[in-house]
Amino acid sequence: MSNMTLQQDASSEAQDIVAGLMERARTAQEQFARYTQEEVDEVVTAVAWALVHPGRNEAISRMAVETTGLGNVNDKITKNQRKTMGLLRDLRQAKSVGVIQELPELGLVEIARPVGVVGAVVPSTNPAATPTNKTINALKGGNAIILAPSPKGQQVCAELLEYMHAELDRVGAPRDLIQQLPAPVSKATTYELMNQVDLVVVTGSQNNVRSAYSSGTPAIGVGAGNVPVIIDDSADLKEAARKIAASKTFDYATSCSSENSLVILDGVYDSAIAALEQSGGAMLTAEEKQQLEAAMWEEGNLSRHVIARSAPEIARLAGLTRPALENAAFLMVAEDQVGKEHPFSGEKLSPVLAVYRVEDFDAAFTQTHRLLDHQGKGHSCGIHTEDESHIQRLGLEMPVCRVIVNQAHAFACGGNFDNGLPFSLSMGCGTWGENSISENLNYRHYLNITRIARTIPVDEPSMDELFGGYLSRYGLASS
Known part of the structure; x- marks a missing residue:
C-alpha cells in the first residue's frame, strides 16, 4: 500500500x-x-x-x-x-x-x-x-x-x-x-x-x-513567552528578589509567564545579585555556564530533559558538582548577547535565568526590546521600580500586551487576586505575536x-463642526 x-x-x-x-x-x-x-x-x-x-x-x-x-x-x-x-x-x-x-x-x-x-x-x-x-x-x-x-x-x-x-x-x-x-x-x-x-x-x-x-x-x-524583567535603581531589591524567586521556581517554570531574563541597572547590579542569591539563586561561573548550555540544548533545541526540572536536577545533568548548586532554587548565568547563537537569551522553561548588566534605563529599555524581538514579542515584560516614568515608557513604547509592575511575573501575568487582569493560562500577544487578540483569553x-439596533435622535454633525477648525488653519485645498 x-x-x-x-x-x-x-x-x-x-x-x-x-x-x-x-x-x-x-x-x-x-x-x-x-x-x-x-x-x-x-x-x-x-x-x-x-x-x-x-x-x-x-x-x-x-x-x-x-x-x-x-x-x-x-x-x-x-x-x-x-x-x-x-x-x-x-x-x-x-x-x-x-x-x-x-x-x-x-x-x-x-x-x-x-x-x-x-x-x-x-x-x-x-x-x-x-x-x-x-x-x-x-x-x-x-x-x-x-x-x-x-x-x-x-x-x-x-x-x-x-x-x-x-x-x-x-x-x-x-x-x-x-x-x-x-x-x-x-x-x-x-x-x-x-x-x-x-x-x-x-x-x-x-x-x-x-x-x-x-x-x-x-x-x-496565543504567542510564545520569553519574559524580560527590568530591575532599576529605584527598586526595593530584597522584595524584587523574593518575588522573582517565587515566580521563577513555581512549578519549575512551566509557565510561559515565568521570568527568563533579568535586565539590571549597573548602579544596583551587585546588590541585586546578592539579594537574588539570598533568595535561593546561584550565579554560575563562565565555565559552568558553558557546561550548562551544552546540556540544555541539543542541536539548537531545548532538551526535554531540562524542561520543568528542579535547579539541582539540571545542575547534575550538566555535570555541575559545586556544593552550592545542590540546594539552589534557581540558576543564573551572566549574558550580554541576544539571538540564536546565544540560547540563554530565549525561553528556557526551567528555573534558569539569564542576567544582563546595563548602564542605565535607556540601555535597559534597548536590551529588553532586543530580547523580545528575538523571542516573546507581544507577550509581556516586567519591571521592579518606583519610577513612574519608566513604567509609562514601557507601556507606551515596548511591543508587549502586558507590563507587570513590582509583581511576581508568573503569578501576575495570568491574573491574580491583587490585580485586574482576567485569570487565564492563555495570553494573547496581539499583532506583535501574530495573534488575533491582545488580552488574556x-x-x-x-x-x-x-x-x-433601534433609532435614536438624529446626531448628524454639520460640515463646519467637522472641518471648520481644519479649514481655518489650512484653508481650502488647491484644485
Whole structure:
C-alpha cells in the first residue's frame, strides 16, 4: 500500500472519529443553549469543583507530574486551585446568557449567543489547569467543548474528564458538553478537530497555533513567552528578589509567564545579585555556564530533559558538582548577547535565568526590546521600580500586551487576586505575536454577540463642526 493511500486512510479515520464527537457535542449544546443564566452558572461551578475538590486536585496533580515529568506536585495543586477559583471570581457577576447589556442612549441591546462547539488544544505543561480554564469559559457562553490534549497530557485529561462528567451528572447536565479526542491523540485527529468545530482555541505549540490559523475555522491562538524583567535603581531589591524567586521556581517554570531574563541597572547590579542569591539563586561561573548550555540544548533545541526540572536536577545533568548548586532554587548565568547563537537569551522553561548588566534605563529599555524581538514579542515584560516614568515608557513604547509592575511575573501575568487582569493560562500577544487578540483569553472570546439596533435622535454633525477648525488653519485645498 502506498504512502499516499495510508495518509488518505488516516485522514478518513480522523474525519470519522471527530465527526462522531461533533454529533454528540451538537446534540448536547442544543440542549444547553436553552439553559438560563442561573443554570449555566451552576454547571460552571460544578465543573470547577471537579478540579478544585482537594482529593481530586491532589490526585490529578500527582498524575500530571508522574506522566509528563514536568513541574512539581505541590505547585500544581496550588495552580489548579488558584487559577480555577480566580476564574470563578471573574465569572461570578458576568452575564453570558440572553441580554447582557442595554444601551438606551445608543438604541442598542446586546445579546450573548453561543459560538457552538469549541475545539481546545491544550499543552502538557499545564494538563489540568489549562483545559479546566478553557472548559469553564466555553461553558459560561453556553457552548460544548472538545479537548485535544498533548500526547503527554492525554492520561491526565482523561482522568480530569471523568471528574467533570461526574459533576455534570450531579447537576443533570449532558456529559457530551465536554469531550476529548480518544487516545492515542494524533496530529491527524487534532487537525481534523480544528476543521470541524466552530471555534478553535490553542495554547502551547506555535506549530499548532499556525495550523489553527490556517484551518479555515475561526481561531484564537496565543504567542510564545520569553519574559524580560527590568530591575532599576529605584527598586526595593530584597522584595524584587523574593518575588522573582517565587515566580521563577513555581512549578519549575512551566509557565510561559515565568521570568527568563533579568535586565539590571549597573548602579544596583551587585546588590541585586546578592539579594537574588539570598533568595535561593546561584550565579554560575563562565565555565559552568558553558557546561550548562551544552546540556540544555541539543542541536539548537531545548532538551526535554531540562524542561520543568528542579535547579539541582539540571545542575547534575550538566555535570555541575559545586556544593552550592545542590540546594539552589534557581540558576543564573551572566549574558550580554541576544539571538540564536546565544540560547540563554530565549525561553528556557526551567528555573534558569539569564542576567544582563546595563548602564542605565535607556540601555535597559534597548536590551529588553532586543530580547523580545528575538523571542516573546507581544507577550509581556516586567519591571521592579518606583519610577513612574519608566513604567509609562514601557507601556507606551515596548511591543508587549502586558507590563507587570513590582509583581511576581508568573503569578501576575495570568491574573491574580491583587490585580485586574482576567485569570487565564492563555495570553494573547496581539499583532506583535501574530495573534488575533491582545488580552488574556476569557469568556467573552467564546461568545457571539447579537446587537439589536433601534433609532435614536438624529446626531448628524454639520460640515463646519467637522472641518471648520481644519479649514481655518489650512484653508481650502488647491484644485
